Amino acid sequence: MTSEPAAATPADDPLAEPPAPACVMCFNASDPSGAGGLAGDVATVAAMGAHALPVVTAIVMRDTADIFEQDALDADTVAQQARTILEDVNVAAWKVGFLGSADTVSAVAEVLADYAEIPLVSYLPALGWLDDDQAQPYLDSFRELILPATEVLVGNHKTLQDFLLPEWDSERPPSARELAVAAAEHGTRYVLVTGIALASKGGKDAPQYIDNVLASAQGAIAGEKFERFDAAFVGAGDTLAAALAALLASGSELQPALSEALGFLDQSLDAGFRPGMGNIVPDRFFWALPPPEGEEGGADDAAAGSDEPSGGNGKEGKGAVRRVH
Numbered sequence: 001m002t003s004e005p006a007a008a009t010p011a012d013d014p015l016a017e018p019p020a021p022a023c024v025m026c027f028n029a030s031d032p033s034g035a036g037g038l039a040g041d042v043a044t045v046a047a048m049g050a051h052a053l054p055v056v057t058a059i060v061m062r063d064t065a066d067i068f069e070q071d072a073l074d075a076d077t078v079a080q081q082a083r084t085i086l087e088d089v090n091v092a093a094w095k096v097g098f099l100g101s102a103d104t105v106s107a108v109a110e111v112l113a114d115y116a117e118i119p120l121v122s123y124l125p126a127l128g129w130l131d132d133d134q135a136q137p138y139l140d141s142f143r144e145l146i147l148p149a150t151e152v153l154v155g156n157h158k159t160l161q162d163f164l165l166p167e168w169d170s171e172r173p174p175s176a177r178e179l180a181v182a183a184a185e186h187g188t189r190y191v192l193v194t195g196i197a198l199a200s201k202g203g204k205d206a207p208q209y210i211d212n213v214l215a216s217a218q219g220a221i222a223g224e225k226f227e228r229f230d231a232a233f234v235g236a237g238d239t240l241a242a243a244l245a246a247l248l249a250s251g252s253e254l255q256p257a258l259s260e261a262l263g264f265l266d267q268s269l270d271a272g273f274r275p276g277m278g279n280i281v282p283d284r285f286f287w288a289l290p291p292p293e294g295e296e297g298g299a300d301d302a303a304a305g306s307d308e309p310s311g312g313n314g315k316e317g318k319g320a321v322r323r324v325h
Helices: 037-047 075-086 102-114 130-151 157-164 176-184 234-247 254-270
Strands: 023-030 052-063 068-070 093-096 120-123 150-156 190-198 210-215 219-228
Touching: 023 037, 023 075, 023 150, 023 234, 037 052, 037 234, 052 075, 052 102, 075 102, 075 190, 093 234, 102 130, 120 130, 120 234, 150 157, 157 176, 157 190, 176 190, 176 210, 176 219, 210 254, 219 254, 234 254
Parallel strands: 023 052, 023 093, 093 120, 120 150, 150 190
Antiparallel strands: 052 068, 190 210, 210 219
């Protein structure tokens, strides 16, 4: 839905193949819930009109409510998956999600280093479910090896604060620019900070809003604000990062890609469904489904931007995004 339309097949060569869609290599864990991980990446990239090249980094045991444990794949196995397909297919963008272990972070970084001209979108999920002896080496390696190669780092405001500014002691939360300055010290060009809670105006019953801001070390570049609803989602962060990577792969400039990726996430959450007893899963193919009988469109807002942000319940319609700014 976002890549350039395929060029017409020359009339004098009816057997000529149409051009392939842009390819995005996704490094991420296998998620059996289908909400996030590689399943979410593949669905999102396909919905954006690109083609995903999924590289499994870990096996996560989870349902739609909780993560229980994970088994990281051998780092050489991860690298071999990537290098095998890279010998055959041209990649237009990378998307990094959960890599499983510090050793795998190092292996993936070596692959990325051989293709430094290709844009990388890195998503940092909250890792509170990992033991400290696993989480700290992972985060240290991610900071040292992945951030220098990253074009856009995507993450929830609190997650990025804990990662980039762990000694922050001010009563106010850091701004998106301050997080971007910290990321730039490690070589990252931009951060997309999601889930920034904004104070409501007009009393306790007034709607609450979530801001999502793209920033560099020089300051905020763009942002979009969405109304927040009380619903829990799983897979939202992977969806946003994969959508942005797919749009960059298809040739979009960063700011238009950001706006479209946020709009796509908003509508995916609004159309979300609950396949089990846990959280709501984004519907990345909301646009392929007919509206309910008797409706022509129109959708309530859903919040874009936390690791698993709050949003609409997805049952009121599947129309255009209503942005606040």
